[in-house]
Amino acid sequence: MTANAPSPNHLQLTRDGQLRHFLTLDGLGRELLTDILDTADSFIEVGERSIKKVPLLRGRTVVNLFFESSTRTRSTFELAAKRLSADVLNLDISTSATSKGESLSDTLLNLEAMASDMFVVRHSQSGAPHFIAESVTPGVAIINAGDGRHAHPTQAMLDMLTIRQHKGRFDGLKVAIVGDVLHSRVARSQIRALNELGAAEVRVIAPGTLLPRDVEDLGCTVEYDMTKGMRDLDVVIMLRLQKERMEGALLPSEREFYRLYGLSQDKLALASPDCIVMHPGPINRGVEIESAVADGPQSVILNQVTNGIAIRMAVMSMAMGGQVAERQQKQVDHEGARA
C-alpha cells in the first residue's frame, strides 16, 4: 500500500487515474493535461451560446475560499462554477472568521457542515490546499487557486490552452517566461506544463535577483540578457512584478527594470514574427510591458481571461466527476464485500 506516500498524485488522483482534487501539475502526465485542455475546448463552445450554462454541477455547492485577495481568479472561478450550475459561496477569509481567531480546521468543519462539495482555495502559504485536501471529508474536491510561491495550476493550464489555440501544438515551440520568476507560483506551474506537453525549449529571462536558486532544475534554460533571450521565440510570457511580495532591495528601480526586462515593441521585434505575447494580469503598463505591445496584434492577454473560465469549468467538473465516480466505486466494493 502507498497510503502514506508523499506523491501528490496519491492525493489528487483516483485509483483509475481520474482527477479528484487539482492541487499541482507535478506528477500529472501529458495525457491527463491534454484531457483537461480538450474538455476546456468544449466549455469554450458553451461560453459562446445564448445560454452559457450546463447542468453538470446542479445542486452542488462550491465554496471559493480566498485567504488572499484576488479579483480575476476569484471572479473567473465564480463564473465557471455558475456556468456549471453550482451554487457558489464566496468567502474572503482574510477579512473574516480567521481574523477573529478561528483556526483553519474549525473554519473548514463549519463549511463542511454547510454540505459543501468543493473548495477552491487560494492561500499565501505554500501547501495550504494540500493540507486541506488531506484533512477534508472524503467526497469534497479541493482546487488550488494559487498557494504561496508553490503553484497556480489553473493559471498555467489556461496559458497552455491559449498557446495551443494560437500555435496548434507544443512540439518544437520555444517559450520564454520573463520577469519576476522568484515570486511567481505561475512560472513553476508553467515550466512544468510546457515540459510535459513537449515544448522544445523553456527559457526564463530575468535578473539574477529575481530568480530562485537552482532554477534550471525546474526544467528551463536561463538568460539574463533579454535582447539575446528574445531570439526565435514563439511565445513570450510576461510575469507581473509582484511589488507586494518584494522584501528588501531586489530591484534598482522600476524604470531600470523596464529598460532591461520590459517588453517593448523593439524587443518584441527580435522574436519570431508570429510570436504571441501573454501576461497573467493584472498588467503594470510601462513596468513589465509597453502599452502598444499589451494592446497590439500579437497580444493574446484577453484570450487568456476567456480561456480561464473554460479551464476552470473543465477542472471543476473533472474533479467533481472523479469524486462521484470514486464514491460509486466504494459503494460497489462495499456491497461486494458484504455479498
Add this chain to the structure above:
Amino acid sequence: MTALLDINRLLDELEKGLRGILTERGIEDPALIGIRTGGVWLADVIGKRLGIAEPFGELDISFYRDDFSRIGLNPRVLPSSLPFDTEGRDIILIDDVIMSGRTIRAAMNEIFDYGRPASVILATLVDLGARELPIQPDVAGSSLALAPHQRIKLRGPDPLYIELQESGQ
C-alpha cells in the same frame, strides 16, 4: 436478423418517414442536428437524401447526461457545434439508436440552451424499445427487440453499416 439490419433499407424508411412528416406539417426549411457519434454520420447522409444544403449541427450531450453523479464526466467530450440559429427553426434531431430515451432528453435540454426551436422531430435509425422515459421517435428506420446478450452498433462513417454484437453466451 441480417436483413433487418440492412442499412440502405433502414435509410430508405427513415427518408420516406421524414418526407411524410415534413409534407404533413408543411415544413420547408428544416435544420438537421445529429447526436455524436452515429447520429452525426446519419445527419450527413439524410441531409443529402433530403436535399438540405445547410450544414448540420453536431451535439455532444456529455455535459447534459443524467448519470454524472454516478459515473462522472465523459473524458472524451468534444465541443457541440450548431452552425445555425435554432430560434424559431424546425429541427430534425437524429440518433442511431433509441432505447431508454435518456440521450434524447439530454439532447433536447441542450438544444433549448441554444434557443427556442419552433418544433423538433425525432428520427432514429433503430428503435430498440426498453424505454424508461416518455419519449418516442416520430420516425424510425426499424423497430427491433434484441435478446439480452445482443447489442447493435452503427459503424461508419464510410462505409456506414450496422454491427450486431453477441456477448457472454
